[in-house]
Amino acid sequence: ICKEVQEETRKHMNQLTKPTGSLGCLEELVIRLAGITGEKIPDVSRKAVVVMCGDHGVAREGVSAYPQEVTGLMIHNFVRGGAAVNVLARQANAEVHVVDVGSLLAEVPEGVINRKVRLGTDNFAERPAMSEEEATEAIRAGIEIVGQLRQKGVQLLAVGEMGIGNTTAGTAIAAALTGQPAAALTGTGTGIRQEGLQRKIRVIEQALEKHRLSAERPLDVLSKVGGLEIAGMVGCFIGAAQERIPAVMDGLISTAAALIAVKLDPKVLPYLFASHLSVEPGHRVLLDALGLEPLLHARMRLGEASGAALSFPIFDAAVAIAREMATFADLGLPDPE
Amino acid sequence: ICKEVQEETRKHMNQLTKPTGSLGCLEELVIRLAGITGEKIPDVSRKAVVVMCGDHGVAREGVSAYPQEVTGLMIHNFVRGGAAVNVLARQANAEVHVVDVGSLLAEVPEGVINRKVRLGTDNFAERPAMSEEEATEAIRAGIEIVGQLRQKGVQLLAVGEMGIGNTTAGTAIAAALTGQPAAALTGTGTGIRQEGLQRKIRVIEQALEKHRLSAERPLDVLSKVGGLEIAGMVGCFIGAAQERIPAVMDGLISTAAALIAVKLDPKVLPYLFASHLSVEPGHRVLLDALGLEPLLHARMRLGEASGAALSFPIFDAAVAIAREMATFADLGLPDPE
Numbered sequence: 001i002c003k004e005v006q007e008e009t010r011k012h013m014n015q016l017t018k019p020t021g022s023l024g025c026l027e028e029l030v031i032r033l034a035g036i037t038g039e040k041i042p043d044v045s046r047k048a049v050v051v052m053c054g055d056h057g058v059a060r061e062g063v064s065a066y067p068q069e070v071t072g073l074m075i076h077n078f079v080r081g082g083a084a085v086n087v088l089a090r091q092a093n094a095e096v097h098v099v100d101v102g103s104l105l106a107e108v109p110e111g112v113i114n115r116k117v118r119l120g121t122d123n124f125a126e127r128p129a130m131s132e133e134e135a136t137e138a139i140r141a142g143i144e145i146v147g148q149l150r151q152k153g154v155q156l157l158a159v160g161e162m163g164i165g166n167t168t169a170g171t172a173i174a175a176a177l178t179g180q181p182a183a184a185l186t187g188t189g190t191g192i193r194q195e196g197l198q199r200k201i202r203v204i205e206q207a208l209e210k211h212r213l214s215a216e217r218p219l220d221v222l223s224k225v226g227g228l229e230i231a232g233m234v235g236c237f238i239g240a241a242q243e244r245i246p247a248v249m250d251g252l253i254s255t256a257a258a259l260i261a262v263k264l265d266p267k268v269l270p271y272l273f274a275s276h277l278s279v280e281p282g283h284r285v286l287l288d289a290l291g292l293e294p295l296l297h298a299r300m301r302l303g304e305a306s307g308a309a310l311s312f313p314i315f316d317a318a319v320a321i322a323r324e325m326a327t328f329a330d331l332g333l334p335d336p337e
Numbered sequence: 338i339c340k341e342v343q344e345e346t347r348k349h350m351n352q353l354t355k356p357t358g359s360l361g362c363l364e365e366l367v368i369r370l371a372g373i374t375g376e377k378i379p380d381v382s383r384k385a386v387v388v389m390c391g392d393h394g395v396a397r398e399g400v401s402a403y404p405q406e407v408t409g410l411m412i413h414n415f416v417r418g419g420a421a422v423n424v425l426a427r428q429a430n431a432e433v434h435v436v437d438v439g440s441l442l443a444e445v446p447e448g449v450i451n452r453k454v455r456l457g458t459d460n461f462a463e464r465p466a467m468s469e470e471e472a473t474e475a476i477r478a479g480i481e482i483v484g485q486l487r488q489k490g491v492q493l494l495a496v497g498e499m500g501i502g503n504t505t506a507g508t509a510i511a512a513a514l515t516g517q518p519a520a521a522l523t524g525t526g527t528g529i530r531q532e533g534l535q536r537k538i539r540v541i542e543q544a545l546e547k548h549r550l551s552a553e554r555p556l557d558v559l560s561k562v563g564g565l566e567i568a569g570m571v572g573c574f575i576g577a578a579q580e581r582i583p584a585v586m587d588g589l590i591s592t593a594a595a596l597i598a599v600k601l602d603p604k605v606l607p608y609l610f611a612s613h614l615s616v617e618p619g620h621r622v623l624l625d626a627l628g629l630e631p632l633l634h635a636r637m638r639l640g641e642a643s644g645a646a647l648s649f650p651i652f653d654a655a656v657a658i659a660r661e662m663a664t665f666a667d668l669g670l671p672d673p674e
Contacts, residue, residue, distance in 0.1 A: 016421075017411070017419060017421075018420075018421055018639050019402065019403070019527040019528045019638070019639065020528060021528075022527065022637065022639040023421060023635075023639055023643070024616065024635050024637045025634075025635040025636050025637070026635060026637070026647075065356065066356070073668055073670070076668070077354055077663055077668060080663070082661075082663025082667060082668075083354060083355075083662070083663065084353075084354075084355055084360060084658060084662055086661075087654075087657050087661045087662055088654055088657070088658070090657070090661070091650070091654050091657050092650075190356040191356045191357060191358075277634075279361065293634070294634070295633060295634065295635055296632060296633060296634075296651075297362075297614075297630070297632065297633075297634050298360075298361050298362040298363060298651075299361030300359065300360055300361045300362070300363070301356070301359050301361065302355050302356065302359040302360055306360070310363075310651065310654055313429075313650035313651075313654075314633075314635075314647065314650075316428060317425055317428045317650075320424050320425070320427070321421060321424050321425070324423075324424045324427070325419060325420070325421055325424055326414055326417070326419025326420065330419060331410055331413070331419075
């Protein structure tokens, strides 16, 4: 992070014709982007969304409102451009990259980046979701994909996921990393009812006990109760920091991956941006653990990086403010500093 | 409000490839817009921002961090396109219309709509800010301007203001209409310090007592402790309802005007949209009184309709979701309803 450029940008923001700091998060946003890009007026016009996809053995516990096949159906939907994230990315002039790190699809459709580690995870109610080697392989896929996007000139990244059952995994991670009780973190995901919610809480509680998870062993947490697409996102966040690309988190699951990435490598934190606050109660707790505030409060709970893509125009707006607003000097007024 | 079209849009949203309601506020947004426009897929592509400008006699009480001349300087800044709202409106492909309803400028610059009622209000610490006739004239200006914008094809409106001293007026209105104590509602506006804040609270408390305001007499509240630009915004919101244009509120002062408009005519409420949550503590109380939730939590406190303009891309995104997402039928799946 380039502190000098950040300071230049901060000074510039204070010369613009507005009370100091009155644009709140927009000012902080552009100052942070300046520190990452090393540009006084940062350029984040080239944007990409990465959607990591994987299936979850724990879905067999009846923790989701949807059957597991929906993961594969949605992968096809992403490729044809019909999902919410496709629409929101088009609105923001961003590319969408779909990665299969571990869906149950026997054949990965054309247009999908095939980095499949295995056909879905194991049911973590019974045994570890995957091995540490498998988790590491999925992380590596995320790192490499972000490296390739950087080569292509991508300047701003949104990281999201698709995987039936993965709010259960994301919430288990949140509980393991923050120490909060599962009952306080667990939400209805895609829309299970009260009975399913109680079952979901029990599954998470029992898994936490069974696998003896510790916040000090993030890779262990990831492999025991995580998911392949979650590991892929961990890789994306690590890769973003390595490549110096600002990375926008989405909801619960994406933010769980970001927290694992930060626990694995604290240098990831300055590259992370919160987009929206999800309906899932665990999301706020994860954002608090990262010390980041979401811009959008839109009661979304879809995943796919949809909330992150929705926030892209706010990034453009923040940069435009820095680039285009008049200064006090332009109006013939003295500088406030 | 067209309930049948709203119902059609709601059904359509439930056929899109996502869990029912999982796009939260985006879904509610597009359903509300459908009810207003009468279109199943509402078109709000033609957007305008109205910035109502006026000066405040109460500024002489030392309640603002800026001298009163800044109102006029900012009017010039709006016309040359250098203010925050100009940048944010350009980003959102929206026109900006600047209206002088009561600044101290002797000459209204070219490019500004001149609907000046008088040169600033009186100091409401000493006497009523203006007469009811003057407030009514400013309201009429707002109604007529929105009527003209409708003629020109405007489909979505943001309503904001400029006027040094007007968080004091907006907060006095909020206190009078909600019954909350001034101390709980008053913020630092453009950035006064602790001593100024205490003075501002006292000015508001004394004015509330002096003018014997009642929430049952909104026009009396507006003329006694309001402002000409606030009255102009009241007119914009009333006009938006008359012309069936969705109207996006900005921060504290714009929302105070919206609440007066609703008190004058309850049929205004269905046309109002909250954009952001300001740092000003009175803003949340006003939004609660209207029963509306802001989309953006960006710690802004600038006014000018800047937060409203920043929210415009979210409106576009919501409509794009309705227009472009695949349905379950497209994927060969049964409808959830």
